[in-house]
Amino acid sequence: QVQLVESGGGLVQAGGSLRLSCAASGRASSTYAMAWFRQAPGKEREFVAGISYSGGSTYYADSVKGRFTISRDNAKNTVYLQMNSLKPEDTAVYYCAESAVRYGRVSSASRAYDYWGQGTQVTVSS
Secondary structure, eight states: OOOOEEEEEEEEETTTTTTEEEEEESOOOOEEEOOOOOOOOSSSOOOEEETTTTTOOOETTTTTTTEEEEEEEETTTTEEEEEEOOOGGGGEEEEEEEEEETOOOSOOGGGGEEEOOEOOOOOEEE
């Protein structure tokens, strides 16, 4: 059974940085695209960033482009989200997700992912 465990969330002041990690287990995660989504109170879950199974391609939401960086270490079955220049509007629960299709492409649609972590809270104070 696939398990995704996020860590690294917390409280940070605007302009600060955080690094989220997502450790995967249960199948060959190195052959699946992975992504980060977030959900703020009262809002729908939204795509933040995605990375291909090889790590060679990355994709970002316009709202985080230039501030966030997604990466992966397939030897450790771990995906990271480096978040810099954080803003209060980045406050949300952040989820990592693993694609439903082996060797599939990154998608910004949540339905393309069949495994999700439990989420980690990121709070940015102004």
